[in-house]
Amino acid sequence: xxxTKKILITMLVLGALAAxxxxxxxxxxxxxxxxxxxxxxxxxxxSNDKDTTATTCFSYGALTAGQFTNNxxxxxxxxxxxxxxxxxxxxxxxxxxxxxxxxxNGTLGLATTCASANSDPTASGNRNLCDRLAxxxxxxxxxxxxxxxxxxxxxxxxxxxxxxxQTAAYVNTAAAxxxxxxxxxGAMPAAATAGSLTDLATRTAANTTVxxxxxxxxxxxxxxxxxxxxxxxxxNDVQGKTATFGFTWSLS
Amino acid sequence: xxxxxxxxxxxxxxxxxxLLGRIQSAHLASLxxxxxxxxxxxxxxxxxxxxxxxxxxxxxxxxxxxxxxxxSGTLASFNAxxxxxxxxxxxxxxxxSDNVAxxxxxxxxALDAQDQFTNNxxxxxxxTVAFAAAAKPGDPAxxxxxxxxxxxxxAGASMKVAGSGCATTNNxxxxxxxxxxxxxLAIAVQEMTDATFATNKQCLYPNTSLxxxxxxxxxxxxxxxxxxxxxxxxxxAGAAGDTRYFQVQIQLPAASGNQFQGRxxxxxxxxxxxx
Numbered sequence: 001x002x003x004t005k006k007i008l009i010t011m012l013v014l015g016a017l018a019a020x021x022x023x024x025x026x027x028x029x030x031x032x033x034x035x036x037x038x039x040x041x042x043x044x045x046x047s048n049d050k051d052t053t054a055t056t057c058f059s060y061g062a063l064t065a066g067q068f069t070n071n072x073x074x075x076x077x078x079x080x081x082x083x084x085x086x087x088x089x090x091x092x093x094x095x096x097x098x099x100x101x102x103x104x105n106g107t108l109g110l111a112t113t114c115a116s117a118n119s120d121p122t123a124s125g126n127r128n129l130c131d132r133l134a135x136x137x138x139x140x141x142x143x144x145x146x147x148x149x150x151x152x153x154x155x156x157x158x159x160x161x162x163x164x165x166q167t168a169a170y171v172n173t174a175a176a177x178x179x180x181x182x183x184x185x186g187a188m189p190a191a192a193t194a195g196s197l198t199d200l201a202t203r204t205a206a207n208t209t210v211x212x213x214x215x216x217x218x219x220x221x222x223x224x225x226x227x228x229x230x231x232x233x234x235x236n237d238v239q240g241k242t243a244t245f246g247f248t249w250s251l252s
Numbered sequence: 253x254x255x256x257x258x259x260x261x262x263x264x265x266x267x268x269x270x271l272l273g274r275i276q277s278a279h280l281a282s283l284x285x286x287x288x289x290x291x292x293x294x295x296x297x298x299x300x301x302x303x304x305x306x307x308x309x310x311x312x313x314x315x316x317x318x319x320x321x322x323x324s325g326t327l328a329s330f331n332a333x334x335x336x337x338x339x340x341x342x343x344x345x346x347x348x349s350d351n352v353a354x355x356x357x358x359x360x361x362a363l364d365a366q367d368q369f370t371n372n373x374x375x376x377x378x379x380t381v382a383f384a385a386a387a388k389p390g391d392p393a394x395x396x397x398x399x400x401x402x403x404x405x406x407a408g409a410s411m412k413v414a415g416s417g418c419a420t421t422n423n424x425x426x427x428x429x430x431x432x433x434x435x436x437l438a439i440a441v442q443e444m445t446d447a448t449f450a451t452n453k454q455c456l457y458p459n460t461s462l463x464x465x466x467x468x469x470x471x472x473x474x475x476x477x478x479x480x481x482x483x484x485x486x487x488x489a490g491a492a493g494d495t496r497y498f499q500v501q502i503q504l505p506a507a508s509g510n511q512f513q514g515r516x517x518x519x520x521x522x523x524x525x526x527x
Contacts, residue, residue, distance in 0.1 A: 058334075233372060239347075246339060
């Protein structure tokens with residue numbers, strides 16, 4: 001038997017002895033246990049419904065066994081559809097209800113898009129309709145009797161916050177909104193001015209902070225849209241056009 | 253002689269055989285300096301390469317993390333998003349087709365490559381009407397029949413007709429008078445019932461009345477009164493009432509003097525359809 005084998009046999013014997021006698025080695029000892037430690041995540045969920053309708057859209061969408069599979073991002077209802085209209089004093093209004101239905105406070109961001117396309121089969125004007133659409137987003141105050149289904153306008157008096165209007169600083173201002181509309185828009189190719197959908201889309205191209213909604217709280221916004229009639233055929237350049245626009249509200 | 257694992261025969265004599273021994277020896281070799289043997293140097297360089305690769309990976313990871321953090325303030329943590337997309341706001345069109353003397357002119361004129369008009373829907377280059385040539389006092393009234401049609405998708409609530417820019421010049425003959433023909437020519441603008449232009453519907457100028465026009469006014473007076481509104485507009489294209497028929501009559505009154513010989517009056521008639 002060479003030296004290596006002897007060493008191995010010796011180690012095996014020592015190991016066996018240690019295993020047999022190990023249970024009796026413990027005498028004094030001390031033990032503490034901290035069981036049930038947890039790490040819990042909070043939640044930020046956003047509900048979105050138009051005119052406080054009965055059907056509410058949630059950021060988490062459809063759930064599977066209580067879990068969302070949409071990364072908490074949901075496409076909700078269209079707010080405004082205006083067909084074949086003309087410049088006028090008519091204002092299309094809608095009340096949007098957003099609620100933080102999660103457990104954490106959140107900052108509300110807005111991203112707006114607007115694209116203009118020709119929709120007349122024969123001839124259309126040559127200006128981007130988003131340039132001539134006036135828009136204003138006003139937070140609502142308390143409504144007498146509360147908000148009910150079918151509200152298209154709300155109580156905007158005494159509100160000291162504005163999501164967007166033509167009045168500086170335009171987005172998320174700590175003051176009442178300015179009037180719906182925009183300064184006189186010159187002939188082509190004058191650029192769009194503050195108060196227009198083009199301007200809103202520019203100022204909120206990314207996720208621009210517009211409000212804060214704490215857990216369990218809600219906000220109502222009145223969104224007003226108008227194609228003003230400034231007379232003398234100035235709006236002829238947007239005949240036969242369709243503006244398609246979207247609002248993405250993010251709570252984070 | 254060197255064997256795999258970076259050990260010499262001599263080293264094997266001092267270190268127990270096996271994996272542990274090779275690792276220890278390789279570590280010792282990596283710590284030593286001034287080794288001239290290229291093979292030994294290679295064995296020493298290998299851990300540095302590994303360290304270099306590891307460092308590069310670490311740096312790349314850190315850079316990517318930093319870029320990710322900088323690129324988006326909103327990547328952080330939890331968020332919730334709802335989108336209200338596909339809102340639409342669509343405008344209609346008012347477009348006027350003007351047919352006179354068998355020629356049609358459209359208010360939007362020539363379109364660009366995107367079928368867009370660039371004339372603000374106002375076409376100032378429609379065809380002209382030669383009401384009369386070499387007329388004399390007392391000749392029957394010269395007429396021009398205009399067919400106005402709304403070819404747009406919106407109903408026009410009102411129509412207007414206007415005269416403008418009347419100027420009197422000499423004709424090509426050698427002698428002529430010096431009278432202001434614009435202030436002498438009598439004009440009437442009336443609406444007819446249909447495309448036959450046989451029956452009067454209403455008069456727009458010089459007075460507003462049903463049926464044929466009464467006493468006539470001059471072209472100059474017509475300009476002053478312009479624009480003259482009709483009672484109704486035009487329905488949208490394709491609907492009943494999208495077309496109306498107008499007749500303009502012009503006459504040199506029988507009592508006109510020689511001062512109007514050899515003269516030409518040139519003026520503009522504008523039709524406007526409003527929402």
